[in-house]
Structures are given as C-alpha cells and as structure tokens.
Amino acid sequence: KMELRFGDPGRVHAFVKNTLNSHLLRYEENRFQQIKSKLSTTIQTNKATKIESRIFASRTDKKRFSEVKKELKQIYQPDMFKQKTTEDQVIEEKLAPKQKEMFLRPEEEVINPWQLHQSYIFVQVEEGLMIIDQHAAHERIIYEKILHRIHGAPAQTQKLLFPIVIDLPPHLSTTIPELIEDNLEVFDKIGFSIKTFSGNSIVIDEIPVELEDWDGGDIFIEIIKQLEDELTETEDFRDSISKSVACKAAIKAGKKMGKKEMLALINDLFACEVPYFCPHGRPLIIKMPMIEFEKKFKRT
Incomplete structure (x- = not known):
C-alpha cells in the first residue's frame, strides 16, 4: 500500500x-x-x-x-x-x-x-557566560x-481611580469594536474590565497589574494595534492578545x-x-x- x-x-x-x-x-x-x-x-x-x-x-x-x-x-x-x-x-x-x-x-x-547597557543581564556560569535579554x-x-x-488562574487587576473612556482611533480595523465585544470574557480574565459605550468608544475601569505605564489608555490602543498585527498570522485570539499584552507590559530595553x-x-x-x-x-x-x-x- x-x-x-x-x-x-x-x-x-x-x-x-x-x-x-x-x-x-x-x-x-x-x-x-x-x-x-x-x-x-x-x-x-x-x-x-x-x-x-x-x-x-x-x-x-x-x-x-x-x-x-x-x-x-x-x-x-x-x-x-x-x-x-x-x-x-x-x-x-x-x-x-x-x-x-x-x-x-x-x-x-x-x-x-x-546589566549591560540597561538591556541585557549577564550571569557568570561554570561553562562561561550566559546573557539574557531582559x-x-x-x-x-x-x-x-x-x-x-485565561485558562482558569485568578485575574490580577488594579482598579483605576476613575473609569476612562477610550475612543478607538479610525486607523484601526472596522472589525475591532466587534472583536472586543465578542471577547469581553477573555479581556476580563486577563484583567481588563471593559464595557462597550457607543460607536467606537469603550469604558475601562480595571487593568492588569502588569500595566504600569497606563498613560491615560494610550497603551490599550497600542495593545489593540499589535493585536491586529498578530491576528494576521493566526486566528488564535487568546494567544494573540496574550502576546500583545505581554509585549507592552514587559520592562523595556534601556531600563x-x-x-x-x-x-x-x-x-x-x-x-x-x-x-x-x-x-x-x-x-x-x-x-x-x-x-x-x-x-x-x-x-x-
């Protein structure tokens, strides 16, 4: 055969x-x-x-x-x-x-x-040197x-002093508002408390603890923009949003x-x-x- x-x-x-x-x-x-x-x-x-x-x-x-x-x-x-x-x-x-x-x-x-140039962590090991991209x-x-x-561990959130209204910019895909609404449960598990408002506006009053530089909600727009890019390579929303949040929340080179x-x-x-x-x-x-x-x- x-x-x-x-x-x-x-x-x-x-x-x-x-x-x-x-x-x-x-x-x-x-x-x-x-x-x-x-x-x-x-x-x-x-x-x-x-x-x-x-x-x-x-x-x-x-x-x-x-x-x-x-x-x-x-x-x-x-x-x-x-x-x-x-x-x-x-x-x-x-x-x-x-x-x-x-x-x-x-x-x-x-x-x-x-630390080298506030970007890489150097560690002496028995075999020589190990370098970690921070x-x-x-x-x-x-x-x-x-x-x-997302798969069951308790969400870790920080509550904003005041809820913030975010207007999704026009350069984002027209499907983004619907995508957010369809995945509110996933956002909630990650640590975002999101409510749809009107048109292309949403209200957020809780965010994941890892997001230090909230910057009035600008970082959420950056996360959604990266999410768009991620979804061009895969249809796995949960994996894509996890990568997007992790990238924006992680400490940066130069810190x-x-x-x-x-x-x-x-x-x-x-x-x-x-x-x-x-x-x-x-x-x-x-x-x-x-x-x-x-x-x-x-x-x-």
Missing part, C-alpha cells in the same frame, strides 16, 4: 508532536544542567517570588521569522493548555521531576548578575502568566534594574515552561562558552 490511514490521526499527530517536544526539552535541560549549579540566588526562592510580585506586579528588528518562526512555535511552544491525552500525561510525569530539580535552585548558592525574558514571564489566567530585580526576573524566567524563547520564537538566552573567549584572545 502507498498510503496508511489511522483511525484517529489527531491522536497520532499529538503523540508524535509531544514525543519530539519531550526529547527537545531534555536536550535543552542537559545543556543547562551545569548552569544550574551556578545559576542560583542568594535570596530564598519564596523571598524572590515576593520580590518579583512587589517589583513587577505594579508595572509592567521589526524583522520577523518566516518558516523558522513557525517551526519554533510548533516545537518550543506547544499548546500548554489543551486537554491532556494519555500520552501527554505520561510524558509530563516523566519530565516534571527533572524540570523541578532544574528550576528550584539551592538557596545557599550565589549568583551575581550585572525585555524578552519579562515578556515570556508575563505571556505565560496571562495564558494561565536600569537593581540586583534584586534581576534575581527575581531570572527566578521567574526559569520557572516558565519555555524559558529559552520569547513568545514570538526569538531566543532570549545566549550562552558564550569560555572556549569562545579563548579563541578571541588567541589563547587556543
């Missing part, structure tokens, strides 16, 4: 996909095993969590990948929230202990991060938090960070399901082994 058909092709596809994901994740874990021994914090994990919530709870080139980005989405960003099949559960049960061991670092070990890392953290909220802020960011990043790539598939961690430095200085 030239063709073989399965009774349930979707189940077979899911099994093959998750098997590949598990092997790739194990490969990445092996690469970071030696980092784990050095990459740890002088702060206890629970203290770092409190620091993160205190620091980030109140706040918050144009070149795109084509085929590469699509492949990264499929390989490194599996749908974390689909109903798990039996094969998924078996894989997760095998990986969970390894992930936990990797991400929860002993409190007595020490890490001393520093904006992309925070974007990944917020993205996963928002997805978890000075203290040691405690960097430690909290690193801890939260390595607690993510996919800590190696931003929501759009770009790498957010680069490793430079000592051998590369030795080559540059012609020591080898």
Whole structure:
C-alpha cells in the first residue's frame, strides 16, 4: 500500500508532536544542567517570588521569522493548555521531576548578575557566560502568566481611580469594536474590565497589574494595534492578545534594574515552561562558552 490511514490521526499527530517536544526539552535541560549549579540566588526562592510580585506586579528588528518562526512555535511552544491525552500525561510525569530539580535552585548558592547597557543581564556560569535579554525574558514571564489566567488562574487587576473612556482611533480595523465585544470574557480574565459605550468608544475601569505605564489608555490602543498585527498570522485570539499584552507590559530595553530585580526576573524566567524563547520564537538566552573567549584572545 502507498498510503496508511489511522483511525484517529489527531491522536497520532499529538503523540508524535509531544514525543519530539519531550526529547527537545531534555536536550535543552542537559545543556543547562551545569548552569544550574551556578545559576542560583542568594535570596530564598519564596523571598524572590515576593520580590518579583512587589517589583513587577505594579508595572509592567521589526524583522520577523518566516518558516523558522513557525517551526519554533510548533516545537518550543506547544499548546500548554489543551486537554491532556494519555500520552501527554505520561510524558509530563516523566519530565516534571527533572524540570523541578532544574528550576528550584539551592538557596545557599550565589549568583551575581550585572546589566549591560540597561538591556541585557549577564550571569557568570561554570561553562562561561550566559546573557539574557531582559525585555524578552519579562515578556515570556508575563505571556505565560496571562495564558494561565485565561485558562482558569485568578485575574490580577488594579482598579483605576476613575473609569476612562477610550475612543478607538479610525486607523484601526472596522472589525475591532466587534472583536472586543465578542471577547469581553477573555479581556476580563486577563484583567481588563471593559464595557462597550457607543460607536467606537469603550469604558475601562480595571487593568492588569502588569500595566504600569497606563498613560491615560494610550497603551490599550497600542495593545489593540499589535493585536491586529498578530491576528494576521493566526486566528488564535487568546494567544494573540496574550502576546500583545505581554509585549507592552514587559520592562523595556534601556531600563536600569537593581540586583534584586534581576534575581527575581531570572527566578521567574526559569520557572516558565519555555524559558529559552520569547513568545514570538526569538531566543532570549545566549550562552558564550569560555572556549569562545579563548579563541578571541588567541589563547587556543
């Protein structure tokens, strides 16, 4: 026979996909095993969590990948929230202990991060140097938090002193008002309390805790504009709005960070399901082994 058909092709596809994901994740874990021994914090994990919530709870080139980005989405960003099949559960049960061991670092070990041009976090590790893109890392953290909220985690909001009326600008698609109205429940889970007003106007009185620079509602227009761009590549509204909010809420390149802020960011990043790539598939961690430095200085 030239063709073989399965009774349930979707189940077979899911099994093959998750098997590949598990092997790739194990490969990445092996690469970071030696980092784990050095990459740890002088702060206890629970203290770092409190620091993160205190620091980030109140706040918050144009070149795109084509085929590469699509492949990264499929390989490194599996749908974390689909109903798990039996094969998924078996894989997760095998990986969970390894992930936990990797991400929860002993409190007595020490890490001393520093910042380059207020954009990149440098960490000395046993193999050499690890560099983290601070904006992309925070974007990944917020993205996963928002997805978890959409799928059942409690919303974390901050109430505005006064409700604000936002007039959606004419340069946005004419379908945007309807899109917002059709997805009010999703916005509510994210942390936006939105009511439709009249015409192209909406009223907002609560926003997600990550949005520090609310700026009179301008950032909401930016989020909706980016949402338009995201929806040109996918019909998945929930994923698109999560990416849009995460991008606008994340700390920006050029922001000075203290040691405690960097430690909290690193801890939260390595607690993510996919800590190696931003929501759009770009790498957010680069490793430079000592051998590369030795080559540059012609020591080898």
